[in-house]
Amino acid sequence: MEKTILYLVLPCYNEEAVLYDTAAVVEGKYRDLIQSGRISAESKILFVNDGSKDRTWEIITELFHRNPVFCGVNLSRNRGHQNAVLAGLMTAKEKADAVISIDADLQQDINAVDEMLTKFESGCDVVYGVRNARDTDGMIKKVTALGFYKLMQMMGCEVLKNHADYRLMSKRAIESLSEYNEVNLFLRGLIPTIGYKSDIVYFDVRERQAGESKYTMSKMLGFAMDGITSFSIKPIRFITAIGFLMLLVSIGIIIQTIVEHYLGMTVPGWSSLHCALWLIGSIQLMALGIVGEYIGKIYMESKHRPRYHIESVLWRDE
Ligand code: UDP
Ligand code: MG
Numbered sequence: 001m002e003k004t005i006l007y008l009v010l011p012c013y014n015e016e017a018v019l020y021d022t023a024a025v026v027e028g029k030y031r032d033l034i035q036s037g038r039i040s041a042e043s044k045i046l047f048v049n050d051g052s053k054d055r056t057w058e059i060i061t062e063l064f065h066r067n068p069v070f071c072g073v074n075l076s077r078n079r080g081h082q083n084a085v086l087a088g089l090m091t092a093k094e095k096a097d098a099v100i101s102i103d104a105d106l107q108q109d110i111n112a113v114d115e116m117l118t119k120f121e122s123g124c125d126v127v128y129g130v131r132n133a134r135d136t137d138g139m140i141k142k143v144t145a146l147g148f149y150k151l152m153q154m155m156g157c158e159v160l161k162n163h164a165d166y167r168l169m170s171k172r173a174i175e176s177l178s179e180y181n182e183v184n185l186f187l188r189g190l191i192p193t194i195g196y197k198s199d200i201v202y203f204d205v206r207e208r209q210a211g212e213s214k215y216t217m218s219k220m221l222g223f224a225m226d227g228i229t230s231f232s233i234k235p236i237r238f239i240t241a242i243g244f245l246m247l248l249v250s251i252g253i254i255i256q257t258i259v260e261h262y263l264g265m266t267v268p269g270w271s272s273l274h275c276a277l278w279l280i281g282s283i284q285l286m287a288l289g290i291v292g293e294y295i296g297k298i299y300m301e302s303k304h305r306p307r308y309h310i311e312s313v314l315w316r317d318e
Contacts, residue, residue, distance in 0.1 A: 003040040004117065006033070007096035009088030011081055012060070012104040013050040017211035019059045022106050023070065029110050030069055038117060042095070046071050047104070048088040051078030064314040072314040079308050081214070082185040085165055086177075087308045093174040100168045102129075105208045108166040112203035116168040125173040125196035129166035131205045148224050157231035158192045166203070172196065183300050183307060186227045229293050236294065239287045246283070 008026060012019065026045050033039045049057045049072065060072040073091050075084060085101050092099045098120050102108055108129060116127040152159045165187060169177070176194045192198075215223075228235070260266060 003037065004043075004120065005095060005097045006039040006043040006113075006117065007092035007099045008043075008045045008113075009048060009085060009092055009099055009101045010046070010104040011048045011050055011084035011088060011101070012052060012056050013078060013081070013084070013214045014052045014054045014056060015104045015211060016052075016054040016056050016059060018105050018209055019047075019056060019063075021209060022104055023059075023063050025106060025110060027067060027069065029113065033113075033117075038114070040097075043069075044071050044092075044095070045069055046073065046088055046092050048072070048084045048091075049074045050080070050084035051075050061314065068316050070314075071316070073310055074312045075308055075310065080219075081165070082187055083308050085187060086185060087310065089169065089174050090178060091310070091313070093171055093178070096171060098168055098170050099174060100166075102166050103164070105211065107205050107208055108164070109203040109205070112166070112201050113168075115201045119199045119201065120168055120170065123197055124168075124199045125170040126191060126194070126198040127168040128160050128163045128198065128200050130160060130200050130202050131162045131164070132202055133205075144220065148227075151224070152189075152227055152231075155228050155232040155234045157189045157227060159188050159227070160192070160200070163188060163200075167191070170196075181304060182230065183303070184226050184230045184297060185307065186223075186230045189227055189231045225293070229297055233294075235290045239290060242283065242287070246280075 008030075010022065010026075015022075023045075030039075030043065030045060034041050034043065047060045047063070047070065049060055057072070057074055060070070060074075063070040064072055073087055075087060079087075088101065089099055098117075100113060100116060102110065108131070112129055116129070119127045149159060149161045169191070173191070173194055173196055176196075177191065180190060182190075
């Protein structure tokens, strides 16, 4: 059997603090894998620079000149983690048999790659990396992440619990992914819908060695919102349900009011009216907001904008 050409895709946003260490670790891993005959010598490590403002791209360029196992893609500006991963996958699929995406801070255990390869060789097109426990995260991250998975499941989006974007995909799976044209990218929800044979590999997480998390609270909330609204229309159904319930309640209130009117019990109840006004007003506003979210999506999708542009590529053909 031909040896697998394996590409490793690492999205990098302002990662100068970890990049040398990361490069040393993955370089060592690749040396072992290639020397032991596990993967083809044409396998490469592909860094995607997601519009970093620090020395990230200079470091990638330096690594590329030092060892041909490294290559790089430089995006024209910051497009976010998901788009950076996608850019890496689409670039790598031209040459690779299989591509593994992993965070550049190597919080995820690189040694899970061996098991992913074994599963790929036994016929899996997608192998999901799933973290064992959330011990290294802070309290807030733990709670928000758990709430996120719960919410996603409630909304009917098929996400694997504790799976981030550490996964192996075959060339065929990536080609299928390339047929999805949506701009609001949520890979974790999208990839399970592709199908093909898949499996799970468990790994341990560790703390970030240097630099800080590039996922701010607002980026995380935006990501969760994207995940839900890209895959589910349940929020709209929820509004319809509330609207229906409110209608039933109002019918009751109207009947009561008419009866009280004819019985001569009409005492002007300013406070109750006032409360109802506020309540209905706020519910309407909330409903409008959620509907607006979807309209915004339709608007964005209807543009069919390209999701990234590659400024330059570091590539060497043997
Ligand atoms: N990242 C990126 N673009 C962004 C934000 C993050 O490419 O706009 C990359 C980042 O360099 C890292 C990965 O996404 O390789 C995960 O980010 P991070 O480790 O900061 O997130 P956390 O592990 O804290 O969730
Ligand atoms: Mg991280």
